[in-house]
Every structure is written in C-alpha cells, then in structure tokens.
Amino acid sequence: MSEEIVSELMRQYVYRLAKAGQRADGRALAEPRPLSVQTGYVKTAEGSARVKFGTTEVLVGVKMAPGVPYPDTPNSGVLSTSVELIPMASPTFEAGPPRPDSIEIARVVDRGIRESKMVDVSKLVVTPKEKVWIMFIDIHVLDYDGNLFDAASYGAVAALGTTVVPAKTHGLGDDFALPVEHWPVSVTTAKIKDLLLVDPSLDEERMADARLTVTTDENGDIRAMQKGLSGSFTYDEVKRIIETSQQVGASIRPLLHP
C-alpha cells in the first residue's frame, strides 16, 4: 500500500507540525478523524454499514448462509472476513486475488471481532456438527485516505450490530437478530520518528515507521493487537498507545451501535 512516494518536503512538514502537537488537518495527535456510520445501506445484505472516517470510505456487508461447521468447533457458528482493496479506491490498488495488505487487514478485523466474543457463536448452531450459520463479512474499500484497519473494523462491527439472520428464507425457523454481546473498537496509532499519531491520514501513514492497532472492549480490556511496518516501539510507547486506545475507543463505541 505504501508504494507512493512521499516528498521530503511533505515529510518535514508533517513532522515539524507534529513536533508542535499539530497535524495538517487540524487534529490533535491523539484525535481520530470525524466518523460517520450509516447502517442498513445495502438492502441485499443481512447487515451493512457505510463508514466515512475522515475521507476514507468503506462499505461493509454481512451475508449469512447455513453451512458445515469446522470439525474442531462443531458447536459454533463460523466467521469469515475478507477485504477487497478494489482499484476504485486508490491509484495504487490493483484488481486480482487478495494480496498481503488486504489479508492482514481482514485478519486483524476478524481477530478483534472473534477474540472479543462480539457475537455469541454458540447461538448460531442449527444442528451440532452438521449445520451452523456462517457469517460472511465482506469489506469493500471505496475511497482510501489512510487507516483502513480502523475504518474496516468500525464498518464490520456496525454491520454485525444490525444483522438479522434470515432463518425463514432458509426454512430454519424465525428470523432473529445476530446475538451481539460485546463491542470491540480498534484504534490504530502510527509512529513517525519519535512521535505517536492516532488514526494516521494517508500522508502520515505513508511516512510512518511503525504502526500499532489495539482493539479494546467496553471494559477497556485488550482483545487484539497488531504491530506493523519495519520500525519499532519502546515498551513505554506501547503502554501510552494502549491508554490512548482505551480513551479513543470509548469515544467511538457509541457511534457503532444503534
């Protein structure tokens, strides 16, 4: 994703600003961009959300289908998350099979939802060992202006929160709302030299040395983490990032559920 070249002028500009506690779009260093979430956007999906996070835009659809459970979890529904970085969203995205970038995003989003036990998968069993509900979360990136990890995660969580399981259509009883129990929120921080910036914009992301995504639940407990890029964090930095992620997460959580 970071195939675009960042000019030295832009690097210096962003760093100089951040050193003074400022950012090009007027935010504070620990401030995410404005988030708007529109659920129920796609009528053909069982749950959906269109998320605008700054100018990054993501559309998430949840489809439910009956299927066979994994042999090691015969009494659980199945979660399947995929991200498509469609070439519409950025001049650097190309059509084709999923590449490492999109697989990483999908897995980090998946992990946040799975490990927080957001959905009670034990209630998605039709016949143990034979038939369970499969949740397909498809994340469609429409406009890429940085920090897809969080935009994708917010879209997926908001879409799951509105999902109705279409049991009637499949002759499996009455429709029911997906059993959602927790609300994980991921917050991504980028490190540029010695500075930490929450929710990096595209320019900030492209010059970041390291990246840390922290997913916390409503109790502030950590449910998933992912460090990325070739730079490193000190332990003190990691602790600061987690504390910020808890605070930012708490401010974002109310926007994700109706």
Next chain:
Amino acid sequence: MEDVEHIPKKVKLIDEKGVRLDGRRFDELRPIRIEAGVLGRADGSAYIEWGGNKVLAAVYGPREAHPRHLQDPARALVQCRYNMAPFSVSDRKRPGPDRRSVEISKIISEAFSAVVIKEQFPRTSVDIFIEVLQADAGTRCAGLTAASVALADAGVPMKDLVTSCASGKIGGVVALDLNKDEDNFGEADCPMAVVPRTGDLVLLQMDGHLTYAEFQKAMGLSLDATRKIYEMQRDALQRRYSTTLEEILKEPVAPAQGRPEGSTDSIDSEFDMDLGGAGGP
C-alpha cells in the same frame, strides 16, 4: 437474476390495466438519482441510484497503461472493470471476476472506446471502475450511465456522454427498464447504450424472445428514456461544477480562520496575501 425463492412461479408481472408489480406503467423508468464527484482519490467519480440499484463508478487516467505490452503507441486504451460486491445480491457472490462480469466489462470498455478521444493520449490507459453495491437488474445500464458521468468528471475528452437503458418483455407486454423480478420471470431483456448527440448505438444485447416489431417497440422505449437520463447526467455534472465555482468565488472573501498555524490552509492564505501585496497600490 440469481435468486428466485420468494416469488411464486406463475406471478402476473403486469395486470389488465397495464400496471406492473411496482406500480409503474410499461413506459415508465424507475426513480434515478445521479451524483458526480463523490470520491476523493479517483480522478473522476459518480454515484447512481436507479430503482433498487446502487452503483459507484470511478475513473483514473489517462495514466500509464499496465501491463505495458498493451500500450498502444497511437492512442489510449479504455479499460473497464465491472464488479459486483459480494453482498450486492441475495445469495452472496464469491469475490472476484466471473464470466458474466468479464463479458460486461468488455462490452462497456468497447462502448466507451467509441466516444473517448483516444488519439490525444497515446500509450496511456483510461481506467473505468464500476462497483455494484446493491443489485436490482439493469446494473450494467446503471453502471455505464454513472461511468459516463465519472469520465466527464475526470475531464476525459469525449465526443459526448454515453447513456444506457434496457427494455424487455413481461407478461406479453414490451416494457421499459425491468426490475429484478421482471428480469427473472419476463420473456426478454434488451439493454442498449447510445451516444445521444449522434444516435450511435455503442452497446446492444438481447436475450429472450422478441418479434421484430416488439424489438422496434422496445428500442423506441429505450431511446425515449435515454433522452431523459441524458438530462439527468448533464444535471449531475452541472450541480457538481456550479457548486465548485461558487466555492471558488467565495474563497478570497472569507480568509481561513481558526485553523492551526502551518496547516495547508494557512500556507494557501499566505500565498494569497503575497499575491495581494504584489498587486496592491
């Protein structure tokens, strides 16, 4: 096209009074709304809602053609990718191109090749991306109509916009702009695209069963409809660019206020002040 479970087999698509399941008459379009310039990254973009269809189109280019061996030293390539989101249909579609979307991508590319002035941009590619977010039959027409606006939004020189619509036959009656149920259970569907200024047909497909007279009637309906849709396309572009003009005219009156020092805005306003100083008395 795919899901049929909720409709009984022998449903009446059009009643004795000529009223269709969604309340339209045979020559009525579904509601259409077009917006130009909806995406930040793309060079040009457009969004269309056409009945239950929701489709985004984006254009990049003219830019370096990839793969390079496709480059044409005399003119630009026009390449379209039509894609359906997995959640856009009732039974989840597996991500990635299937035979249907490859075919649609090809004929849409060819339709736009007829209007883009390719000779101005040798060795480049004009890339058109159509994403179907929610499908309700007629997605290729909606996509093509939106992509046309996106091309204009990107400033790609064209002979004219391209406008698309379909007609078909339901319950023995030739009717305009079939929805999903009508497409599933109707007798014929005939999508077309036209260059309104010249009347040239740049896309034409048909499946089902039509007599020659019925075909002519269907084409008549579609041609009438494309005149209306053409106006909506032009209106979308005018709305987009008249607003921008207003914004540009407003800019020098209201200087950037309350922005942090050193933000892009204040650099711009410094630049404005310099210009003002040089031109001052």
